[in-house]
Amino acid sequence: MLSDLTYRLRALFRHQRMEDELQEELQDHLEREADKYRKAGASPEEAKRRARVAIGGLEQVRQHCRETRGTRLLEDFIQDLRYAARSLSRSPSFTVVAVLTLALGIGACTAIFSIVNAVLLRSLPYRDANRLVYLFTPNRNFKLPVETFNPSNADFFDLARLSHSFSSMTLFQQRTYSFASQDAAVRVGAAQVDGNFFSTLEAQPEIGRGIDSEDAQPGQENVLVLNHALWQSMFGGSPDILRKSLLLDGRSYRVVGVMPPEFGFPDIDPGYRNGAVHTTQVWVPLALSLRQRADRDDGDGFALARLKPGVPIAEAQAEMTVIMARLDLLHNPAMRGFAAFVKPFRDRAVGPVRPLMWLLLGAVSFVLLIACGNAANLLLARAASRTHELSVRASLGAGRSRITRQMLAESLLLGLSGGLVGIAFAYVFLHGLLRLNPGNIPRLNEAAVDTRVLLFTVALALLTSLLFGILPAQAVSRVNLVEFIKSGGNRVSVGTRNHLGSGLIVTEVALVVVLLAGAGLLLRSYVKLESVNPGFSQSTVSMNIQLEDNSRPPEQGRAFFLNLLDKVSAIPGVKAVGAVDDLPLSNSENLTEFWVDGYANQKGQLVEMRNVTPGYFAAMSTPLFAGRVFTENDMSGGPSVAIVNQTFAKNYLSGRNPIGQRLRARQPDASWKIVVGVVGDMRNLSLEEAAAPQVFEPFWQTDSAYIAARSSLPANELATTVRSTLRMIDPNLAIAEIHTMGDRAYQANAQRRFQTTLLTAFAIMATLLGMVGIYGLLAYSVKRRTSEIGVRIALGASRRNVLSMVLWQGLKLSFLGLLIGLLGALALTRVLTSWLYGVSALDPLTFAAVFALLLFVTVTACLVPARRAASVDPMRCLRYE
């Protein structure tokens, strides 16, 4: 085996040397043979002749010897490639157009694949991430997404004690801290983690150690682990950091370790309430007291577990279900109904964006197919003009398979060049894509052209070459020799090839139509969404302030915020200012069980509950529809009052005057609150979801709140002023998330903008490629039929006739493609339904627009060849004939 391989390699790379040796060996043989005859008395001439006869055809022997080297196919192939390169370089314009077309398709595919690679394929930076699972305890009494139910602390520790499916379990929470750096306080994203966090993820610190069980004891928790970026930016990556202590929320924490750059878990906020945390910059211990550990109602912590080797997820799910059935009985009877849900880590991390990734790959592959169609058409047109050459080669004995291989070598060369240029395009596309990064697609920013992406591109280029090369190669190799010879070597019928070209155009148009319809629907959705009234003013500036994590009395927190608001409202230019605990579009939420007097209340009936100061609605420009807003009196312990939004009034207070109605929240025996006002709806979680029922109560206690201010000052100027105001009150506090509400709305639409932009870009590329395709086919067909057209004109056809004949030829194909494409779009746009907003997947306006656009594009593409045909000079044609 080995000797065979080395022999073949030698034959390939030492080709000339082997030829020389063969020559020498055969020469030696001939001379010895001739010697033999000379010794027997023959003349030198005669001896040489007889030696050559004896060996039997020297050239044949050489050829046979070459064939035994086992490199014939490869050598033929190399020869084919050389020939292809020569022949392509002789028609540079064809080559450039074909390569660019393919590069566009391959480049777009490569760019999208590099995103898919980063988001879905590349392994997560945790060892054996496939064995990591999230644990949830959904309660059937509350109509909320399963993943909003984290286990309560007591349930978590009981699960850890009773289950056997997991080798390790960890509980962690997300929050933010004010971090006092040299000159100003900044806010850092943090995770409070128990002692098993790093071991469950099997993550090792870069220097120092992680957080262990001893740190997670109350009283021992003043240690922290830094992330790599913060260590680098704030401490210059110095190892001295391990001897330092840092102030978080005014408390001192000793640095015990630094995590490596690739570790940033928990990264993209997996749930409500911690809207401020996008990256985890520090990890601190989650030190729960015995009382907290035994709390069966409260649980802010995410539960992550590592499956034991060999334990399938279904088994863990079954075991957890059994355990939770027992634990459910320990819950407050009013709350019972808890079950278990085990969710693979990867599904939670990337599950929500998986469909989008497939959508993008699907759409971009359409673009590639269209590019292939164009390349195939170009090859066909070129082959037709080479019929003469190919026929000559066929008559000289080139076999059909040899000609096919020859043509494939050409398409392979084109495909690979397209791939090479495509990689350059991919870099450009990817650069643009990353600028569109909506920020909520995990690890999108890590997308890069890596080895896997390059391999993908090479495979794609090979596949593409075959795809666009095989049909033309087959069609061309079917040279009709009899026709060729009969025609005296002048013209050969190319009828079948034209059918193939038309078929390709119809297919391309159909693909273009599907893409246009998809992009059109997404664009319509985007426009609809842009015109949605979110219920608040775009120019309102919002910012988040979080008090230090000290157990200060609630009144003190309220007093702090009221004091700050007072000072901010005194800033010149500020028209209105207010505070709220959970701001719209801040990805924070507070759902509370409630009961309405005189309404058939359901079990587990939840409402979005908000704490607001009197000025909040004015600051947000949210209209008051009935009654009044809160007053100072309401704030300082007057009668219990509430304000509801329109949706609440419609759902729960319909048919009555909402003002004066009563409701209670949190506990079924809580005191009644009287509704004093109805305000306009505000969209909360996203702009796409209609507003949910909301209840507002006077701002009473909180350690974190958003300030909203409407002013005539520019946003950053206002922020600076508020910051200096805050520093005068408490220099340790940081302001975070300074955004206008318009910025938040823009950010909330980022993913929709991302997918809409991409799909629109694909549709535009596809349309242009399709246009080029139609143009190419018609231009070629007009050129081929020049003399026929000349004859028609000579026989009396008017220019108009000729013009409409060519136009009609293009339109016929376009109509057929349009028909097929519309049918395809009707079937395919259904998969878009979940991406659409306010339009149906069968939106007639979109489909009509696609129809009109395609018609326009076709006519434009046909016009140049049609006019060229109409301007054919019959005299010149006939003379040429």
Add this chain to the structure above:
Amino acid sequence: MTNKRLELPQGTLDLLIARAVALEPLHGWAISEPLQQISGDAVHVKQGSLYPALHRLERHGWLKAKWAISENNRRAKYYELTGQSRKQLEAETVAW
């Protein structure tokens, strides 16, 4: 050269070559000469078909080849059995 000749099955030619070079390394012409004798009048090994066979055997590792100076002071390519093929040959000769 006669027109009436029997094409040797490939295996037979290989075996004839192997037996020729079993005793000492030989160059192509020296292998072809005794082949004519061994096969006598019954079969005729066309000299031209010897070289493809030699090269094939070399490629598959049954023969190894080296260039050496021959008795008449010229460079010639000598073929000899490899250890592996020597064992094989002994086994097959016994089987005959």
